[in-house]
Amino acid sequence: GDCDDDGECAPGLMCFQRDGTEEVPGCSGLGESGRDYCYDPNNTVSPSASPSSKPPPTSAPTKVPSHAPTNSPTPPPVDIIDPRSGIDTVTCPPVGGGEYDLPNGLKLFGLSGMNEFCGVFIRMSSGNLIPFARSYDSGVWEPAAGPHACLQKDITCNTDGSGVTLCGLNLPSLVNSTLAGSTYVIITKDGNIDQSSKI
Numbered sequence: 001g002d003c004d005d006d007g008e009c010a011p012g013l014m015c016f017q018r019d020g021t022e023e024v025p026g027c028s029g030l031g032e033s034g035r036d037y038c039y040d041p042n043n044t045v046s047p048s049a050s051p052s053s054k055p056p057p058t059s060a061p062t063k064v065p066s067h068a069p070t071n072s073p074t075p076p077p078v079d080i081i082d083p084r085s086g087i088d089t090v091t092c093p094p095v096g097g098g099e100y101d102l103p104n105g106l107k108l109f110g111l112s113g114m115n116e117f118c119g120v121f122i123r124m125s126s127g128n129l130i131p132f133a134r135s136y137d138s139g140v141w142e143p144a145a146g147p148h149a150c151l152q153k154d155i156t157c158n159t160d161g162s163g164v165t166l167c168g169l170n171l172p173s174l175v176n177s178t179l180a181g182s183t184y185v186i187i188t189k190d191g192n193i194d195q196s197s198k199i
Helices: 194-199
Strands: 014-016 035-039 080-081 088-090 101-102 105-110 116-124 129-136 155-159 165-171 183-190
Touching: 101 116, 129 165
Parallel strands: 088 105
Antiparallel strands: 014 035, 080 088, 101 183, 105 165, 116 129, 116 183, 155 165
């Protein structure tokens, strides 16, 4: 599953060779030790001395992920591209870290943290949120309640040999639908029992 050269990556991406858990440019988290990853050389962030598994919260999070460098220190939740499949891998943003727009298409989603609720919503042009899918308490992704939620059969979760679970979920285009003008967003909230009525 490792990329050995740039030719094994999607067009425009390069293969980053690693011996351990060096941070991949433009990505967050440690990834799998010794695994090489494809990355976008036009969207790089200098590695820090001590990589973290989640981006730190800031007072002004980046609201719309892009492939161009930004001045904001908070990276978007799309953090790596799986070299085997070429599919974006999305991590839940930190609690209180704001919301992030997600482009439509197939994505691999990481699980929420313990005592956290991570949800994908459809943000209508009016600002209202429509639930689409969710993960909470480190559980696998599942359909949210409501008429516009994804279907259970459209979610596929797999756990690799190192115990990392990712769930494949397609975010269909909203352009030619009754939700035209809407976007997908991902949000993480505190999932403690005393907070459940606010979620």
